[in-house]
Amino acid sequence: MSTSSFNNPVVKWIDERLPVFTMMQHSAVDYPTPKNLNYWWNFGSLAAFVLVIMLLTGIFLAMSYTPHVDHAFVSVERIMRDVNYGWLLRYLHMNGGSMFFIVVYIHMFRGMYYGSYKAPREILWIVGVFLILAMMATAFMGYVLPWGQMSFWGATVITNLFSAIPLVGQEIVTWLWGGFSVDNPTLNRFFSLHYLLPFVIVGLVVVHVWALHTVKSNNPTGVDIKGPEDTIPFHPYYTIKDFYGIGLFLIFYLAFVFYAPDFFGEPDNYIEANPMVTPAHIVPEWYFLPFYAILRAFTFDVLFIPAKLAGVIAMFASIILLAVLPWLDRSKARSARFRPMYKWFFWIFVLDCLVLGYIGAQAAEEPYVTIGQVATFYYFAHLLIIVPLVSKLENPRPLPESISAAVTKSDSE
């Protein structure tokens, strides 16, 4: 039995039997956090916040949505028109998807800049890679549900990617569809999975936070926590900082919801799905564009691998490869602050991802194809060649002795 330090008799009684309050005290109040975290560290809690918003709005949307090819489109419009505040729920959810990716991409780049993936945070990082994969699957299936033209044709194009698998590709696609084209069985299973996967994400988030609280947060210096003088309790310091971040984020998010709700969407998705009419452009949602560019960069066969399969492999590899980043980067210094060469390559990599995103939205014609191929090559070169090589060649600047030493120094500067 744990010896509870709570005064309230009810809290004490519960805590001695199930130490939830002790756990809360440990992980949300006392949790020692580096005192020098900057605002880039707000994006983890923001991601959790968006996840909760997505779950809540999604659960209420599902109460009025009909996953049937004849009714899905109209049922979404019913939500927009006849359900009390249905338009608000739907626009929150729709834009929440985009916000989730904005926040998580920044969170990932932050991890890459400050070396948060390095020992002892490898598993924390790998769980993160699973999280982004689960998010992508969820977002893709969610986009199919309104059953607009882009929903249908996006689903057709993306599920068809699996036909590139040798020998059994076509059978796998039929199996995914539950038929011989994207149709009612596909919509039904996508709805089911779109409701299931967010709870898988919640589970992964619990593991992600568990791992985080085991190894503790990284910080802008990348130096380990040496003692209590380096940390402050999570509450009230980081609770209030996270609240402030949430306030700023909500202003940004809700400005879109209220004043430009269709900014991230495609007009074509306000046309009901029609298997007989192919839209002029089939473009994925913006957050998939860099990966779409990588997929399309392979216009040529790679040795014995046909172009289409090579593109599919490259697309999945571009994300999965991130999981081995802790072993590709051998540098002793974590933070790019003390890595004069890596810092530059990091920003070039960010730029490369933006270029890929831009190319993903362009037509498959010159000069975009060539630019896309160069940018794709660079993406993989960064991870497989530049990062390992830089970590060998580079001489990191001297690291501060401790977090508090670094903080006092920067204060006196």
Add this chain to the structure above:
Amino acid sequence: MRKIILSAAAGFVLLAAGNAFAAGGAAVPPAKDWTFQGIFGKFDRDQLKRGYQVYKDICAGCHSLRLVAYRNLMDIGFTEDEVKDIASEYQLPAPPNDDGDTIVDGERLMRAAKPSDHFVSPFANEKAARVANAGAYPPDLSLMVKARKKGPDYIYALLTGYKEEAPEGFALNEGMYYNEYFPGHQIAMAPPLMDESVEYEDGTPATLDQHAKDIVTFLAWTASPELEARKSMGIKVLLFLVVLTAMFYALKRRIWSDVH
């Protein structure tokens, strides 16, 4: 199945073609001023009523508006009685009579529409619409403003962008019309509006420009009936958030003042 694969592949190809097409095929619609734009944007009630009149007298002959119910017209200023009268002008298939029949003497039993019914479509189905329109299918207009890039400007430009003659060398197909703003320039819809297409009840001068603006405004409302509620809620929510966030910031400064 092969068809689906091929069409998916065609999608990839069209992705290329479509972009080039969009770039070179149609003029960019000029930006117009709309009352419903901006943070404080609102619909002009008189304009909505005029737009409804244009829809009813002109567009409704071919275009459906299936997502809008007659009762929704009360939101743009019609009274309950007026809406009942409007709805009752339209006929819908009736439920079976007491004998269980829906067809009596070879005629389908019909009933008058009620305010709770959605706008009755001009054609029974897509085939009937195509038969009546030389093979073309007039699309539903409920969401048209949201279903096109720069929706309001595009629809205004389309309605006013007809040219009597196609430019020299342009192969215009039989029964098609030349329009500057329609992708590919060939449109099956005859110029629907001209000066004095509709005589306005409120005495507003009946010009093509006015007709086009009014119908675009009406269709902007059918596409986003929540627009006014959304924008007015938005101001309150954002003002609240600005104050709340400022307070969080002040609190953050205060709490952090003893660190270092």
